[in-house]
Amino acid sequence: xxxxxxxxxxxxxxxxxxxxxxxxxxxxxxxxxxxxxxxxxxxxxxxxxxxxxxxxxxxxxxxxxxxxxxxxxxxxxxxxxxxxxxxxxxxxxxxxxxxxxxxxxxxxxxxxxxxxxxxxxxxxxxxxxxxxxxxxxxxxxxxxxxxxxxxxxxxxxxxxxxxxxxxxxxxxxxxxxxxxxxxxxxxxxxxxxxxxxxxxxxxxxxxxxxxxxxxxxxxxxxxxxxxxxxxxxxxxxxxxxxxxxxxxxxxxxxxxxxxxxxxxxxxxxxxxxxxxxxx
Amino acid sequence: xxxxxxxxxxxxxxxxxxxxxxxxxxxxxxxxxxxxxxxxxxxxxxxxxxxxxxxxxxxxxxxxxxxxxxxxxxxxxxxxxxxxxxxxxxxxxxxxxxxxxxxxxxxxxxxxxxxxxxxxxxxxxxxxxxxxxxxxxxxxxxxxxxxxxxxxxxxxxxxxxxxxxxxxxxxxxxxxxxxxxxxxxxxxxxxxxxxxxxxxxxxxxxxxxxxxxxxxxxxxxxxxxxxxxxxxxxxxxxxxxxxxxxxxxxxxxxxxxxxxxxxxxxxxxxxxxxxxxxxxxxxxxxxxxxxxxxxxxxxxx
Amino acid sequence: xxxxxxxxxxxxxxxxxxxxxxxxxxxxxxxxxxxxxxxxxxxxxxxxxxxxxxxxxxxxxxxxxxxxxxxxxxxxxxxxxxxxxxxxxxxxxxxxxxxxxxxxxxxxxxxxxxxxxxxxxxxxxxxxxxxxxxxxxxxxxxxxxxxxxxxxxxxxxxxxxxxxxxxxxxxxxxxxxxxxxxxxxxxxxxxxxxxxxxxxxxxxxxxxxxxxxxxxxxxxxxxxxxxxxxxxxxxxxxxxxxxxxxxxxxxxxxxxxxxxxxxx
Numbered sequence: 001x002x003x004x005x006x007x008x009x010x011x012x013x014x015x016x017x018x019x020x021x022x023x024x025x026x027x028x029x030x031x032x033x034x035x036x037x038x039x040x041x042x043x044x045x046x047x048x049x050x051x052x053x054x055x056x057x058x059x060x061x062x063x064x065x066x067x068x069x070x071x072x073x074x075x076x077x078x079x080x081x082x083x084x085x086x087x088x089x090x091x092x093x094x095x096x097x098x099x100x101x102x103x104x105x106x107x108x109x110x111x112x113x114x115x116x117x118x119x120x121x122x123x124x125x126x127x128x129x130x131x132x133x134x135x136x137x138x139x140x141x142x143x144x145x146x147x148x149x150x151x152x153x154x155x156x157x158x159x160x161x162x163x164x165x166x167x168x169x170x171x172x173x174x175x176x177x178x179x180x181x182x183x184x185x186x187x188x189x190x191x192x193x194x195x196x197x198x199x200x201x202x203x204x205x206x207x208x209x210x211x212x213x214x215x216x217x218x219x220x221x222x223x224x225x226x227x228x229x230x231x232x233x234x235x236x237x238x239x240x241x242x243x244x245x246x247x248x249x250x251x252x253x254x255x256x257x258x259x260x261x262x263x264x265x266x267x268x269x270x271x272x273x274x275x276x277x278x279x
Numbered sequence: 280x281x282x283x284x285x286x287x288x289x290x291x292x293x294x295x296x297x298x299x300x301x302x303x304x305x306x307x308x309x310x311x312x313x314x315x316x317x318x319x320x321x322x323x324x325x326x327x328x329x330x331x332x333x334x335x336x337x338x339x340x341x342x343x344x345x346x347x348x349x350x351x352x353x354x355x356x357x358x359x360x361x362x363x364x365x366x367x368x369x370x371x372x373x374x375x376x377x378x379x380x381x382x383x384x385x386x387x388x389x390x391x392x393x394x395x396x397x398x399x400x401x402x403x404x405x406x407x408x409x410x411x412x413x414x415x416x417x418x419x420x421x422x423x424x425x426x427x428x429x430x431x432x433x434x435x436x437x438x439x440x441x442x443x444x445x446x447x448x449x450x451x452x453x454x455x456x457x458x459x460x461x462x463x464x465x466x467x468x469x470x471x472x473x474x475x476x477x478x479x480x481x482x483x484x485x486x487x488x489x490x491x492x493x494x495x496x497x498x499x500x501x502x503x504x505x506x507x508x509x510x511x512x513x514x515x516x517x518x519x520x521x522x523x524x525x526x527x528x529x530x531x532x533x534x535x536x537x538x539x540x541x542x543x544x545x546x547x548x549x550x551x552x553x554x555x556x557x558x559x560x561x562x563x564x565x566x567x568x569x570x571x572x573x574x575x576x577x578x579x580x
Numbered sequence: 581x582x583x584x585x586x587x588x589x590x591x592x593x594x595x596x597x598x599x600x601x602x603x604x605x606x607x608x609x610x611x612x613x614x615x616x617x618x619x620x621x622x623x624x625x626x627x628x629x630x631x632x633x634x635x636x637x638x639x640x641x642x643x644x645x646x647x648x649x650x651x652x653x654x655x656x657x658x659x660x661x662x663x664x665x666x667x668x669x670x671x672x673x674x675x676x677x678x679x680x681x682x683x684x685x686x687x688x689x690x691x692x693x694x695x696x697x698x699x700x701x702x703x704x705x706x707x708x709x710x711x712x713x714x715x716x717x718x719x720x721x722x723x724x725x726x727x728x729x730x731x732x733x734x735x736x737x738x739x740x741x742x743x744x745x746x747x748x749x750x751x752x753x754x755x756x757x758x759x760x761x762x763x764x765x766x767x768x769x770x771x772x773x774x775x776x777x778x779x780x781x782x783x784x785x786x787x788x789x790x791x792x793x794x795x796x797x798x799x800x801x802x803x804x805x806x807x808x809x810x811x812x813x814x815x816x817x818x819x820x821x822x823x824x825x826x827x828x829x830x831x832x833x834x835x836x837x838x839x840x841x842x843x844x
Contacts, residue, residue: 016468081503387765
């Protein structure tokens with residue numbers, strides 16, 4: 001790429017102001033909508049990509065009554081509900097992306113709410129495409145990586161292929177009163193507890209890996225793991241694992257060769273609108 | 280709103296008459312703005328305080344909105360009806376439900392937001408400004424008065440040697456500083472800040488109510504099941520917000536959009552979902568040209 | 581050294597020590613380097629304080645109005661603190677004060693009273709040119725070292741931290757009023773007008789201060805809204821900014837390089 005001539009910002013500003021004062025609005029059928037920050041949009045721009053539209057997918061899936069009550073092992077109804085909800089939300093997201101001819105969705109914000117009777121999953125992101133406008137062909141990718149991460153990754157020869165996720169809900173095991181009494185004064189590993197938690201965590205991770213493999217991924221980056229008891233049922237513990245499945249599309253990994261900089265600002269000074277109002 | 284600006288309080292007029300500029304821009308943004316040939320002229324504001332109620336259950340105002348009462352219809356508004364598949368007839372059984380858009384809520388919001396915005400632009404126009412940059416808007420509840428305040432703040436600027444804005448209305452943007460410079464460099468000129476609220480009321484029918492309360496076994500166990508009515512309402516409210524905003528875009532692009540969803544659950548499955556979408560309406564004024572790729576760096580600290 | 585007028589004895593003593601070449605400052609190393617880059621040398625950390633008893637004023641329950649007595653108290657107290665800080669700076673022979681922070685403290689022992697404090701770092705131009713403002717006083721500004729440097733590159737110099745304040749009482753709504761408009765989302769013009777008036781008064785007063793300094797403009801205006809200890813219906817609207825004048829008008833700021841940081 002030859003570096004473009006650096007234009008005079010004043011001249012460009014004038015050009016913009018004139019076009020606004022003189023030319024009518026384009027009036028095309030639809031304008032581009034994106035929730036990318038300007039930084040991200042410009043980054044995409046510098047890599048020859050552009051946002052197409054804001055897309056979302058939401059699914060609310062019911063959880064049958066009674067599944068959170070005491071039991072043993074995996075709460076398969078909740079686990080299934082979670083997986084159904086994520087799959088349905090992702091399907092809708094991909095559907096909206098295809099409809100606007102996007103090649104994929106970046107910067108997906110994932111919101112999962114587990115309630116006693118239903119699990120809500122909300123995915124919001126921006127569909128993107130190369131400026132050259134080649135046809136996407138095939139399934140659009142979905143990624144919770146920011147546009148910035150997407151550009152970096154792409155520059156290095158990798159592409160996201162899809163969201164990898166997995167969840168597992170389990171009942172905390174119980175000890176019989178007798179066992180509990182016996183262990184009261186001892187230092188002892190509660191092996192059944194260890195095992196239950198361990199298994200659940202493994203199961204969530206395994207599910208995530210499987211979904212990555214299904215999407216044709218070679219790896220999963222930015223995995224985030226959440227775990228903890230349900231607020232409404234303390235004896236039920238949920239584990240989730242999220243990440244973006246990626247695969248190498250170039251012949252080999254492309255090195256970035258970063259420069260070293262010594263910043264003189266105390267914090268990264270960015271335009272922050274709220275600062276106008278004081279603290 | 281034109282001459283005489285009847286809407287502006289006396290204090291504003293007095294302030295606007297003085298000849299030094301004030302700007303809400305930070306110093307880096309101020310520097311970038313000078314670099315673009317923009318001259319700040321004044322910090323401009325606009326407000327609108329609206330009475331605000333939530334139309335909760337039992338409020339007389341929801342009559343006409345509910346499928347149980349029948350009543351006024353809003354042509355073109357989103358509505359979807361669900362009917363009981365069981366054929367029960369009972370006062371306790373919700374034989375039908377509805378997802379309906381609430382255009383009157385949307386209109387009130389648009390009025391508050393629009394008035395405050397128009398007043399800010401009016402202040403800017405009074406200065407002979409060409410545009411308003413670094414716009415900040417806030418929608419907040421005022422003390423305990425049952426009111427909602429729409430508040431706009433921005434820095435009015437003139438473009439050195441630039442033409443007056445089309446129709447006398449200044450352009451506006453949430454952006455300022457280097458972000459604005461970069462957008463211009465990439466060929467996008469700010470047109471306006473745009474926002475819209477979409478509001479959808481979900482009246483659950485029996486299936487939704489049962490699923491949201493925890494699906495019971497009706498002659499056989501059932502597994503996880505998507506709650507179609509609620510999922511659809513959620514998708515609809517987001518689509519409506521995008522539709523309302525797109526109607527204001529006239530083919531321009533929306534950059535840096537933010538989408539916020541607020542829901543208030545009234546009963547199992549019965550809820551109101553509000554979705555606000557706002558962003559910068561930008562117009563492409565030149566063909567795509569390359570901007571230099573940023574240099575990857577690592578901090579040496 | 582000019583003897584400061586209304587500063588405590590210890591302050592004069594501390595300032596005397598600073599005259600022997602030692603400087604103190606709350607600038608970070610980065611800010612220190614950038615202040616030097618802008619052609620200034622830090623002289624010392626300066627401050628001013630005033631503990632002020634804020635009087636009482638009756639408010640009408642159902643009426644929006646400015647509480648002039650409270651406005652005056654908030655304004656005078658800050659002004660006193662700022663003046664004392666400026667005096668300290670003047671005693672050091674400073675051209676200006678950067679990084680000014682204005683704080684309000686409440687103590688348990690002083691009901692209805694508050695301490696207003698101003699801090700900053702006094703600086704002096706290294707080439708000996710005077711940067712005193714139109715009133716012959718050192719300039720003040722709440723700019724950080726980075727912002728100070730950037731501003732100087734744009735051909736502007738700070739003149740003073742300017743402020744305007746307005747304490748306003750927002751009316752309660754009568755029950756019958758609230759009832760009358762149930763179920764309608766309509767504009768309440770009285771409320772709009774009250775808020776408009778209050779904020780405009782604060783901003784006009786700030787601009788009047790800038791006028792006294794013969795400034796060409798104000799940058800970094802912030803609008804703060806605080807209820808202090810008066811309950812939620814009484815709000816102080818405070819407008820703060822740095823008044824600047826244009827010197828050369830030429831922007832010598834180099835074109836920034838776009839980078840993509842690989843740091844987390």
